[in-house]
Amino acid sequence: MxxxxxxxxxxxxxxxxxxxxxxxxxxxxxxxxxxxxxxxxxxxxxxxxxxxxxxxxxxxxxxxxxxxxxxxxxxxxxxxxxxxxxxxxxxxxxxxxxxxxxxxPQLDRGERGFSFMRDGPLDMRMDQNRNLTAEDLIRDMRLDQLLTILRQYGEEPKALRLARAIVKQRQITPFTSTGQLADFISQTIPSRNRKIHAATKAFQALRIAVNExxxxxxxxxxxxxxxxxxxxxxxxxxxxxxxxxxxxxxxx
Ligand SMILES: C[S@@+](CC[C@H](N)C(=O)[O-])C[C@H]1O[C@@H](n2cnc3c(N)ncnc32)[C@H](O)[C@@H]1O
The missing domain is CATH 3.40.50.150 (Vaccinia Virus protein VP39)
Structure with missing residues (x-):
């Protein structure tokens, strides 16, 4: 359109x-x-x-x-x-x-990094002049910080399981793309509802945090x-x- x-x-x-x-x-x-x-x-x-x-x-x-x-x-x-x-x-x-x-356009263009449906860099900045990206957050946040964000901004009920899994996995492979993170979330906390992607809440949480x-x-x-x-x-x-x-x- x-x-x-x-x-x-x-x-x-x-x-x-x-x-x-x-x-x-x-x-x-x-x-x-x-x-x-x-x-x-x-x-x-x-x-x-x-x-x-x-x-x-x-x-x-x-x-x-x-x-x-x-x-x-x-x-x-x-x-x-x-x-x-x-x-x-x-x-x-x-x-x-x-x-x-x-x-x-932010959601539709994979390169902006907002969408779990379209692969792109893990960015999520609305203002491209700012420094902090979702990749930075996922890489640098302590377990407790990640947990707080997933709980408060995503209202993700499985926040603890997901935060622990991310912290463990990032030591093996850093998260750099939306597709990679979305797939990892789907495997870690699969959605029971086929219409709702498992990464919906976590992506919302990260986006809210990145853009304050x-x-x-x-x-x-x-x-x-x-x-x-x-x-x-x-x-x-x-x-x-x-x-x-x-x-x-x-x-x-
Ligand atoms: C839902 S869209 C607005 C759509 C618009 N009303 C239209 O008719 O096309 C939200 C827009 O607000 C911008 N935005 C979100 N938070 C903002 C903020 N704190 N300051 C300025 N712009 C912001 C986003 O970058 C995005 O372009």
Whole structure:
């Protein structure tokens, strides 16, 4: 599927909630392929403004091409949403959208290292400028650190068995590819449900750790909220229960 045909998640709900109007100012804090952004841009014409933010350089490049015709109404910012306090004035926006999780190009392209379905380097960095990869984590973490990540970020019930097996195996062969790790996990803790890959939870755990997703979300919510004018709206689409918990706690 061409990226531009990609259908953004909960588009109608997002538009109903944010209620973009001509002249309004918005932040798409996770612009990705720009599916939500294009819809918001159309609704705020002719004199509204949208910031498109992503920590992934590929997403920024993609949107630079996609939105070239919106030159004076759209600005791309390559950073984490928790860093927006330094890039956008406080109390200046009518709405902020955060659509959390990985994008389809991140998952679909094996070389990004997110997928247990497509072989590639054990990378998982959303921001390719950062140093720490999943390969580094798997190689360097102590048993207790690996166990904590698998339990807390993956909610993996067989975390102890898996963490012990990884620590033992890496002394024989280092883990360097997603396919190698996924196969090892399938052999160590086979899934009882054929529809769910045994590596699903462990891959989620590693991805969250590599990208410091939960810490960034906690900070990002405060920062993004601070960008809003009085009466502005912050919309967050969560992907898993760990994120949802943080967002609900913030909203209380
Ligand atoms: C689910 S996709 C967003 C899809 C987008 N709404 C669309 O319509 O195409 C999530 C995007 O958020 C980005 N992202 C995740 N965490 C981020 C963070 N802390 N700061 C900035 N971007 C982030 C990812 O790189 C990814 O491109």
């Amino acid at each position: 061409p990226h531009s045909k990609h259908k953004p998640v909960l588009l109608n709900e997002v538009l109903r909630f944010l209620d973009p109007k001509p002249g309004f100012r918005y932040v798409d804090a996770t612009v990705g392929l720009g599916g939500h952004a294009v819809a918001i841009l159309k609704m705020i014409e002719p004199n509204g403004f949208l910031y498109g933010v992503d920590q992934d350089g590929d997403a920024i490049e993609w949107c630079r091409n996609r939105f070239s015709q919106y030159e004076n109404k759209f600005q791309l910012l390559h950073c984490r949403f928790a860093e927006l306090g330094e890039r956008i004035s406080p109390d200046s926006c009518d709405g902020v959208l955060m659509d959390l999780g990985v994008s389809s 997703e939960l810490e960034t979300l906690e900070n990002g919510l405060k920062i993004c909220f601070g960008l809003l004018k009085k009466g502005g709206r912050l919309g967050v689409i969560t992907f898993h229960s760990l994120e949802a918990r943080i967002v609900k706690r913030f909203g209380v």
